[in-house]
Amino acid sequence: xxxPFLSFNNQNNLVEKEIRAAFERVFQSKWYILGEELADFEKxxxxxxxxxxxxxxxxxxxxxxxxxxxxxxxxADEVIVPSNTYIASWLAISxxxxxxxxxxxxxxxFNIDPDRIEAAITQKTKVIMPVHxxxxxxxxxxxxxxxxxxxxxxxxxxxxxxxxxxxxxxxGSFGHINATSFYPTKNLGAYGDAGALTTSDAGLAQKANLLxxxxxxxxxxxxxxxxxxxxxxxxxxxxxxxxxxMTGWVDExxxxxxxxxxxxxxxxxxxxxxxxxxxxxxxHLYVIRTDKRDALExxxxxxxxxxxxxxxxxxxxxxxxxxxxxxxGDFPIxxxxxxxxxxxxxxxxxxxxEITYICKMTRKFYxxxxxx
Ligand SMILES: Cc1ncc(COP(=O)(O)O)c(C=O)c1O
Numbered sequence: 001x002x003x004p005f006l007s008f009n010n011q012n013n014l015v016e017k018e019i020r021a022a023f024e025r026v027f028q029s030k031w032y033i034l035g036e037e038l039a040d041f042e043k044x045x046x047x048x049x050x051x052x053x054x055x056x057x058x059x060x061x062x063x064x065x066x067x068x069x070x071x072x073x074x075x076a077d078e079v080i081v082p083s084n085t086y087i088a089s090w091l092a093i094s095x096x097x098x099x100x101x102x103x104x105x106x107x108x109x110f111n112i113d114p115d116r117i118e119a120a121i122t123q124k125t126k127v128i129m130p131v132h133x134x135x136x137x138x139x140x141x142x143x144x145x146x147x148x149x150x151x152x153x154x155x156x157x158x159x160x161x162x163x164x165x166x167x168x169x170x171x172g173s174f175g176h177i178n179a180t181s182f183y184p185t186k187n188l189g190a191y192g193d194a195g196a197l198t199t200s201d202a203g204l205a206q207k208a209n210l211l212x213x214x215x216x217x218x219x220x221x222x223x224x225x226x227x228x229x230x231x232x233x234x235x236x237x238x239x240x241x242x243x244x245x246m247t248g249w250v251d252e253x254x255x256x257x258x259x260x261x262x263x264x265x266x267x268x269x270x271x272x273x274x275x276x277x278x279x280x281x282x283x284h285l286y287v288i289r290t291d292k293r294d295a296l297e298x299x300x301x302x303x304x305x306x307x308x309x310x311x312x313x314x315x316x317x318x319x320x321x322x323x324x325x326x327x328x329g330d331f332p333i334x335x336x337x338x339x340x341x342x343x344x345x346x347x348x349x350x351x352x353x354e355i356t357y358i359c360k361m362t363r364k365f366y367x368x369x370x371x372x
Contacts (some may be wrong), residue, residue: 003307003345003354006185010349011270013171015241019191022237032214032233033114041236045196045244047071049162049172053205055197056231057212060159060181063195064092066229067155067177070197070207073098078128082112083314083334085131087159088181089138090315093129100324102316104333105291109276110287110341114142121146127153130170132161134310135187135253135284136275140166141176155179158198160284162188163250167278177204182239187253187284188246194235247281252348256355260286263359267366271340285310289340296365297342303361 011020017206026037038056046054057063073079075097081089083102093100103120106113110133117128128147138156147154157174158164161180165171172178180186182194197208207224212218217225231239257273266302271289275281287310290296297307314334316326328335344358 001354001356002304003306003350003358004347005308005343005345007345007347007349008184010347011245014245018241018348019238020045023234026233026237029233030034033230035233036233037233037240038231038236039229041240041243042196044240045211046048046198048243049198049244050170051198052065052143052179052200052202053174055199055205055208055212056236057195057197058229058231059193060094060157060179060183060186060195061088062089062212062229063130063179063181063197064157066211066227067097067179067197067210068092069099069211070177070204071127071153071155073126076124078124079129080112080117080120080125081129082131082133083316084110084112084337085315086158086159086311087315087318087320088159089129089131090321092179096307098126101122101333102331104331105133106276106336107336108274109136109138109279110326111136111276111338112137112143114139114146114350117143117146118150119296120369121150121152125150125152127155129155130175130215131157131159132164135161135164135282136273136283137161137164137166137279138173139276139279140169140171141278144174153177157185157346159195161282162186162340163246164282165280173197173200173320175199176201177208182235187249187282188242189234190242191238192235193361194231194239226346249348250282254281256346256348256350257281257283257286259352259355260359262328263356264288264362267363268364270362283346285343286346287343289337290342291340292365293340293342296362299365300361305358306345309341310343311341312338314338340353 042359154175156175215224
């Protein structure tokens with residue numbers, strides 16, 4: 001068998017006709033930036049995310065950066081962020097000049113541990129940035145409570161968790177202003193780079209709107225030093241097509257994850273993903289953990305099964321962050337996650353037979369003692 005880690009085949013086949021029609025519509029409209037397609041998508045995504053406003057931008061990193069700029073975060077401020085996340089969450093903070101304050105995750109959920117947040121708060125703390133990693137909601141009740149108590153802003157990094165809920169409320173609707181990514185591999189993926197901010201605060205929405213468009217509302221009149229980060233008409237039109245399928249795709253991801261859970265249960269030495277009480281999971285990734293990660297990955301790859309590692313080097317040990325002076329051992333939980341996590345294929349359209357094969361090969365790896 002040959003099972004790629006990533007495949008767009010199934011989704012593309014499903015939407016191909018509509019995507020081609022959307023392309024044709026935008027092409028013929030002769031209006032490519034900040035037009036009706038974007039306005040329609042922003043309205044639809046705000047509705048989907050149950051917020052008042054959505055502001056489409058060029059990518060998820062820009063969405064995080066604009067969220068921070070909207071809240072006027074700068075050099076004097078500190079931002080609390082998970083030690084275990086994709087580096088974009090850190091990079092957005094770096095772009096503002098603010099200080100990154102990493103907080104370790106709960107190893108069961110991979111997400112920021114609310115019990116560790118208060119110890120990281122100082123006079124300079126302005127923002128908590130929870131990241132719903134791999135598609136599981138963070139403990140948002142606890143996080144919002146801490147933020148309220150200390151008068152802090154919350155920016156959710158919802159890049160991996162569109163459609164996810166905590167206690168029945170959608171992620172991306174808790175924070176003051178939130179960011180998401182429509183990178184092609186995301187649960188809602190564009191055909192290129194794309195991202196968005198979500199908020200129910202009209203003032204923040206208006207500020208983010210300015211920032212993404214050169215700081216300008218009226219052409220050639222600039223109110224603030226903005227950037228150029230606009231979600232273009234083509235990507236907006238494509239995303240509007242795909243958004244209609246999201247509920248079905250999330251259901252399918254959950255079914256695939258449930259099949260993995262069932263077939264991989266009880267393997268000694270293999271830790272399966274767990275979902276915390278009140279949280280849901282939309283399985284952007286199905287991430288297992290094992291001390292034999294590298295050997296298991298090699299074995300699965302040799303059996304024709306594609307895998308991924310999200311992420312092999314924690315942000316504090318990246319060369320880019322060497323200047324912060326962190327060393328091995330400073331964030332042991334994030335380091336442990338990086339050394340033991342392995343993502344299995346989870347593409348809508350993956351067959352029962354393929355899932356069974358992946359699980360059989362994983363079990364075989366342990367039973368035959370390949371892990372020695
Ligand atoms: C958690 C997280 N935050 C932010 C981003 C940044 O998104 P983008 O690649 O669209 O800039 C990503 C994805 O790439 C991500 O996974």
